[in-house]
Amino acid sequence: MIRPTNAELAILGVLWQRGPSTVRDVHEALPAARGGAVGYTTVLKLLQIMAEKKLVKRDTRARTHVYAAAVSEATTRGHLLSDLVDRAFGGSSLALVLQALSSAHATPAELEQIRRLLDERKGDSR
Amino acid sequence: MIRPTNAELAILGVLWQRGPSTVRDVHEALPAARGGAVGYTTVLKLLQIMAEKKLVKRDTRARTHVYAAAVSEATTRGHLLSDLVDRAFGGSSLALVLQALSSAHATPAELEQIRRLLDERKGDSR
DNA sequence: TGACAAGTACGAAGTCTTTCGTATTTTGAT
DNA sequence: ATCAAAATACGAAAGACTTCGTACTTGTCA
Numbered sequence: 559m560i561r562p563t564n565a566e567l568a569i570l571g572v573l574w575q576r577g578p579s580t581v582r583d584v585h586e587a588l589p590a591a592r593g594g595a596v597g598y599t600t601v602l603k604l605l606q607i608m609a610e611k612k613l614v615k616r617d618t619r620a621r622t623h624v625y626a627a628a629v630s631e632a633t634t635r636g637h638l639l640s641d642l643v644d645r646a647f648g649g650s651s652l653a654l655v656l657q658a659l660s661s662a663h664a665t666p667a668e669l670e671q672i673r674r675l676l677d678e679r680k681g682d683s684r
Numbered sequence: 685m686i687r688p689t690n691a692e693l694a695i696l697g698v699l700w701q702r703g704p705s706t707v708r709d710v711h712e713a714l715p716a717a718r719g720g721a722v723g724y725t726t727v728l729k730l731l732q733i734m735a736e737k738k739l740v741k742r743d744t745r746a747r748t749h750v751y752a753a754a755v756s757e758a759t760t761r762g763h764l765l766s767d768l769v770d771r772a773f774g775g776s777s778l779a780l781v782l783q784a785l786s787s788a789h790a791t792p793a794e795l796e797q798i799r800r801l802l803d804e805r806k807g808d809s810r
Numbered sequence: 811t812g813a814c815a816a817g818t819a820c821g822a823a824g825t826c827t828t829t830c831g832t833a834t835t836t837t838g839a840t
Numbered sequence: 841a842t843c844a845a846a847a848t849a850c851g852a853a854a855g856a857c858t859t860c861g862t863a864c865t866t867g868t869c870a
Binding site for chain 1: 690693694697758760761762764765766768769771772773774777778779780781782783784785786787788789790794795797798799801802805
Binding site: 690722729 | 826827828829830831832835836837
């Protein structure tokens with residue numbers, strides 16, 4: 559089960575964007591990706607916990623350890639999404655999509671993108 | 685900010701479905717809506733907390749209090765969704781919809797429903 | 811080589827969520 | 841009037857998350 563917490567998700571975001579990074583890298587990139595800054599050792603601790611949970615891989619060969627995401631962005635998003643679908647949408651992804659579409663501020667181009675995806679899936683009932 | 689926690693969401697689900705209910709009602713309906721059962725006083729306590737947070741309204745005129753959802757299901761879903769969009773989808777609802785669609789098991793009829801919604805929104809850029 | 815900088819490890823505190831036990835109050839029936 | 845049943849109120853404990861201070865280690869360079 560992959561359900562990163564909030565802080566973990568913020569860190570994963572940095573790792574997904576930057577690729578393998580040191581604690582210092584993450585610590586410096588975080589404030590941009592998130593609201594406020596957190597202490598260096600906080601980031602370190604989080605990364606250690608995430609390594610235990612197998613959310614990140616850690617390369618300890620050098621003195622300065624290098625961390626990399628161990629879960630993909632798409633997979634993680636999928637898990638979070640299906641978690642939300644279960645908790646708040648009665649298990650219906652469709653209900654979620656409809657809700658998202660009815661409040662989403664999407665441009666015509668984006669709507670067209672969705673339409674194309676629908677075309678691809680046409681008749682693809684399972 | 686309306687961000688019900690997990691347990692709160694389960695209770696809101698019961699209230700949305702049943703309408704105004706007593707603690708006992710909720711306590712009895714919960715196991716079905718959720719995995720396992722929880723104690724009666726647990727439900728009571730949660731409802732009290734939710735009343736403080738203004739997630740539910742409480743009618744204390746009778747000895748047995750009656751609770752009703754104070755937030756709508758659609759609004760709450762919207763909040764949870766935009767929260768997830770912010771935390772995990774870089775603020776792009778489109779990205780969320782695409783991800784949901786690519787893993788959703790939707791029937792042709794459901795896909796058609798989405799298509800209709802898209803038609804309605806055509807040229808409706810905002 | 812000695813000390814300073816940069817790193818990691820560890821533990822602990824604070825907050826939030828969930829859970830429930832116990833105490834108290836109220837109602838109604840005998 | 842009394843007692844039992846049913847309800848609410850309260851407090852506290854356990855677990856998860858987040859945060860950071862402090863201690864310890866290691867490498868560098870003057």
